[in-house]
Amino acid sequence: MTLTFRFFYVWDGRGAMHVSCVFPNGDSYVGECNTSAFGLVRNGTGNYILASGVIYMGEWRDDKMQGRGIVKHPSGAMYEGEIKDNMYHGMGTYTFPDGSVYRGPFHMNRCEGEGTFIDGQGRVWAGEFHGKAAFGLKLQQNSLAKTGSI
Template sequence: MSGRRKSQTEERKVEESFKVTYIFPNGDTYEGECYRTSDGVVVRRGVGTQKTAIGITYSGKWSGDKMNGAGTLVHPSGAKYEGDFMDNMYHGNGTYHFPDGTKYIGNFNENRLEGEGEFTDAQGLEWTGVFRKRAAPGLKLKLNM
C-alpha cells in the first residue's frame, strides 16, 4: 500500500453512478444504474431491471451487484414476488403470488415463508398465523364480516 490518500475528487469519481444497457453472454439483459469500483469493475447499484433468457424479470433496487432492497421478481410460470430482497433472496416483508392464484403476504427469511403472515387459498379464504418454512401449524381462518 502506497500510503497515498485519495482525494475527495478521486473518491467521488469512483462512486459516480451511470446508466447502462448490458447484454450478458448467456442472453440475460440489464438496464439500469451501475457504478465502477476502485478496481475498475462495473457493478449494479441503484435501480434497474434484469431479464433472463428464460423469462424471469427483476425490477428494483440493486446494491453490491445483487438484488437488495425493494423490488419485483416475475417468473414465466406466473409466480410473482413483490417486496424486500437481501443478497438475491426474498427477505423481509413481501407478497408472493403463486401460479395457481393463491397468495402469501408476510415475512420472508432467505426465500422461506417465516413469521407472521396471511395466506389466501384458491377459494379466496384468508388464513392467518405463523409460518415456518413449509409448515404453518395453528393457522386461523380470517372472517371478513
C-alpha cells in the first residue's frame, strides 16, 4: 500500500518545521514537526483533526499526543488537561455532552482518584473515582456550581 498525502512546510533553520498535512483518510495536522530516521515526527504544538470530527489541540512528543491539550468531540464532550501516550493521563477536566463535568486525575483515559463531579443540575459531588465507579461521593453543601468555576 502506498501512503500519499498533501504536505506543506516552513523550516525554521534549526531542524523544526511547521507543517500542514492532509492524510489519505481525511485526517489533517497543522503544527510543528522534526525529521527523524523514520521520517517526519510531530514534536511541539499542533492541531490534529480526525475525519470523524474529533479535534486535538495541544502538545506532541515523538509523534504522540503528550503534555497539555484539549480534545473536542462532535458530541459536545471535551477534555482539557494532561495527556500521555495519546491518552488522558494526569490532572484534567472532562465535560460531558449534557454539560456535567468531572475534574480530577485520569489514568489511561479513566477517571482515577479524588475528584469532583458537577451534575446536570449544578450540584457538586466529591469523592473517589475508579473508571466508571465512584465510591463515597459526598454532596457538597451549598454546592450549586457557578458558571466557569468548580
